Amino acid sequence: MGDLALAIAHHLLVFGLAAVIAFEIATIRVEVTAGDIARIARADMWYGLLAAAILIVGFSRAVYAARGWAYYSHNLLFWAKIVTFAVIGLLSIAPTVSILRWRRTSRNSAGFVVQFAEVQKVRRYLFAEAALFPLLLVFAAGMARGYGMLP
Numbered sequence: 001m002g003d004l005a006l007a008i009a010h011h012l013l014v015f016g017l018a019a020v021i022a023f024e025i026a027t028i029r030v031e032v033t034a035g036d037i038a039r040i041a042r043a044d045m046w047y048g049l050l051a052a053a054i055l056i057v058g059f060s061r062a063v064y065a066a067r068g069w070a071y072y073s074h075n076l077l078f079w080a081k082i083v084t085f086a087v088i089g090l091l092s093i094a095p096t097v098s099i100l101r102w103r104r105t106s107r108n109s110a111g112f113v114v115q116f117a118e119v120q121k122v123r124r125y126l127f128a129e130a131a132l133f134p135l136l137l138v139f140a141a142g143m144a145r146g147y148g149m150l151p
Helices: 002-027 034-064 068-073 076-091 093-108 116-144
Strands: none
Touching (some): 034 076, 076 116
């Protein structure tokens, strides 16, 4: 039962993270308002919390669940999934820094408008995250079927 609970939690958290990325892509557009910045900053906070929870639950699954660490630690797809998740996390740093700067500036300047070039830069990072995200699912599906095992 614990294995099932961890699997369900892990999947829900991953899809929650995908939803946050989709929200940020949809909300960070040409004309970002002060209200948008506040919502984006809250969503980005959830991004960080979900990512941390995914790591905690995911490694708990790898160590304590049905297959155990011996299976995952010798699986190339597991490590590919971890590296992909890390790259997505690294890509998320630039948008987070921009969003925090926008929030701080919008609090101090009532008429603050995010420059188009900065919006485009942040969107490129978000689209890169979204483009890599399906690899997590591909690696997970292969891993679940026993592919990627080292001899």
